[in-house]
Amino acid sequence: QSALTQPRSVSGSPGQSVTISCTGTSSDVGGYNYVSWYQHHPGKAPKLMIYDVSQRPSGVPDRFSGSKSGNTASLTISGLRADDEADYYCCSFAGRNTYVFGTGTKVTVL
């Protein structure tokens, strides 16, 4: 149950794209197509942005996209906007109906 590894921070200018990686093991990220991503503004409820590696819930803009290769999943934010500035967490199913979150990445819009 070790946390998935994410970069501590990424940044980009408005309109640019940023990609956040999420590295786990064959027991979590690599073993299941159940990776989800959350946007979290401090003091607020986390918001589901991506599930099933690449699916967007209703209402999430298509600027947010997800992918996976082996034990690493990625979240890409295109057309970066000021209100995208937040903490982002990946999460993976880890077997036996348990889950593990990533270490979190702070996205800064320059």
Next chain:
Amino acid sequence: EVQLVESGGGLVQPGGSLRLSCAVSGFTFSNSWMTWVRQAAGKGLEWVANINPDGREKNYVDSVKGRFAISRDNAKNSLYLQMNSLRAEDTAVYYCARNTLTAAGDYWGQGTLVTVSS
């Protein structure tokens, strides 16, 4: 409108107990897996526990096994987390969420703060 409202947080001494509650409305609670996730100050999100719709299956992160107990009352649309033998490292904001297979949480509450300190 979906609402999840946590309550029961507060200040407790090390070794003490606390019971968190989560009142749910806006979706069929009795058909839903539910989960608790926490975030310590300056730290990331940590999955804590989940429970299946009839309450018979419960899963925990290793660090709380034997100390925390998740439960639910489908008649009251409520989720609970009984926390015993609390430690300083349990200090965190605790969130309840609806757990789908594909995501630890799709609907989330605003959280309740638990502080373990003497």
